[in-house]
Amino acid sequence: MSATAETSRVPAGSALGSLTRPARTAARWAVRHGLPAVYLSRSARRGDPVGRLMRDRALREQPYGVYEEVRARGPLSASSLGWVTTSHAVAQEVLRSDRFGVGWDRSSAPKVIRWALEFGDDPASAGVAEPPSMLVVDPPDHTRFRRLVSRAFTPRATTAFEPAIRRTADSLLDALERRTGSVDLIEAYAAQLPVLVIAELLGVPTQRREDFLRWGAAAAATLDPGLPLRRYLAAERALRAMHGFLDEHFAQLRRDPGEDLVSSLVTLPPEEALTDRELHAVVLLLLGAGFETTVNLLGNAVVLLDRHRDQWAGLRADPAGWDGAVEEVLRLDSPVQLTGRTARSDIGIGGRTVRAGSRVTVLLGAANRDPEVFPDPARFDVTRANAREHLAFSGGIHYCVGAGLARLEGVVGLRALSERFPDLRVAGPPERRDLQTLRGFERLPVALR
Template identity: 50%
Template sequence: MGQDTRRGYARGMKSTVHWGVAHGLPTLFLQRAAARGDLQARLIRVGSLGSDDEVFGLIEEIRSKGPLYRSSIGHVATSHSSVRHLLTSDDFRSGPPTDEGLLGRIGRWAAPDALHPVKPPSLLVTEPPDHTRYRKLVTRVFTMRAVERLRERTEEIAAGLLDDLEPRATSSVDLVEAYCAQLPVTVIAEILGVPDAERFKVLDFGSAAAPSLDLGLGLRRYRSTSAALARFDAWLGDHLEHLRREPGDNLLSQLVAVREDGAGLSESELKATAGLVLAAGFETTVNLLGNGIALLHDHPDERARVVADPTLWTNVVEEALRLDPPVLLTGRMALRDTEVAGQRVRAGSMVTAILGGANRDPEVFDDPLRFDVGRANARDHIAFSAGRHHCLGAQLARMEGEVGLRAIWDRFPDLRLDPGARRRETRILRGFETLPATLRP
């Protein structure tokens, strides 16, 4: 057996071991817990492939157990107040639990080296002071003023994509592939200096790596996701090196320059931050656009209200984010013994925050299951999380959502969704994998 063969065998063995610890064993546990009626396990098992009735029906069943449901996995928060408390309290940190036992040590030994969205130094799972330092370096590109400067360019991109769809307007097209994905990836690629010829790679990486946030992946999906992350890691290293040689007027060039001055991010921190901004900068917006198109299609009376009063488009985005958020849930770990909704939570316990539950809390939103484009407090949703991990790109996503939804419905007011829409096979991100439509029926 040659050296390369032995190395390949060792990598394959470690990959299988890591899958077993991180996904295989948890899947068996979830299966058994779900069979016993555990509502959180059932929700995880159903995932985003479940119908709206299945997914949100389970969330409402969990809500009926009180503001903090105790499952065999941990705790689940569904009320608006408990979710907001969980996301803003210093008693909790982001990221998965740290297992110091044998399985935890095995998992860390077998874990792949490539960057991962829920592995340090990702912004998603770091805490101050590192989180403060990373975030400060990238917030300047996502300020309200900076985003508004991008609005005109985003409108141009949307118009160009719709021009390209005109010749196909009388036949069925997949709006996710042809529009919902293309608009945000083009915007974020321009912000981050990705050449036109490379943008398809970013799309491929994003769709392939999206399941990396989930628990309970099958071995085949785990391997394809890990391979996509490894390719993304390698590509990102090459892209950053290119920007060192030929810097441009974009965020990544600025971050690279700061690092070169010795005051910025280390190489691993730079890659993790750039990778997250690149992926998160379009993946969730794809979901927002698809979910928003579907909601407007299914509620023609509400769509007519927006046609009559175009000032409502901003609120359409907020109501779509509230009713069908691009991120269904997130998790936090208790750093110390504390309380949530008056219930004790022990240090080391995991608490899942159901963003989709908080956004449908009848204590905050009247008739919460209704899609209401004029809802006065629609912006009180927590679709972008809260606290120090509030979404960096929230203003950008809002602007792209408003521009993208308005542009397609203005151009194709008779748009009809066709049979065959399919949700993504992800449990945390919630959106459409395919959304076929005829633009001019």
């Protein structure tokens, strides 16, 4: 059974649902974050590397040393979170194999956990890592959702979007021209470009972009296990606001559909129509994934290139190199650091036997530094011949739908920035986001000239 099959017996929208909301929130937080936090902290104290990665804030700054400790234990090793891999070959096999899935069999969980998940279920605050989000459902539901969205992301559709990306980048750079002194490049450029692009592509109002950015920043934390209650409540508030916005937006498009992807999703013929919950899950994921990840690619790129001025200068001289540079940034400082899969049956892999129902944590950021595939893996080299073999966009059936769009935004956005401000420099210590799954900067002070 996949997690999708379970729903609460007390509908969240009912009168009883409203009365029980605080208790439901508490149950949801306890089972998704409170208990994992206790467990991970205990493992971290015992020296377990995955526990440390999840609980030690200092490692968010620099997780790569711990990845090497994990690598030294072998391609697939045991950890507090089940199995963990840093190996490119094993990661690729896990991601591509249909013997692994993303769904999770709740029936094997202790009764109290099953009860808390069921009682705490609330579609109005569901995050992108909760079913029926495409990210965490298996076929056939996954196939159905993926088919509906992928036509908006074909190579042809993506290329057709290039002029719009260029125009958006140029208008943001025009606004930057008027700024003096130190500028936060994340706030003024790296966050703005992706949110404007995905809003235009999905047909959601770009004027709401500051709301999306605020909501997205709070909600992104729900990808990490073990959130403190206060942060979890902020994330829930943001998710409720996003779902509320989507309700209004869907109603408006049903009255007056446009040519965009979301209009096509709300007007599907009855035999294909998505339930309200599925529709929310699909669009929330597209919107969130559309900007919460690409901002990190742009920010990480600027910091790496600032630390390697010769390569920045090389790209200025030969802009054809930007494609390779974007791949190398994705490889070396991956915006999504980890994902996971569950074995559907007993599987021999990486020299070990993974039992049915066991979880494998795939450290994408470590697989992208596997010396078996990438010689001298910690070195930043925008001309690295095989950088594109990275797994920053995952692999298999969940391979990032927006990979082509993200690459294009990276190439167009970084090239336009370097042409407008060739002397741009990091002008103060960049601040990392307090996140584990996503890796990027919260603040990036730069001098433009």
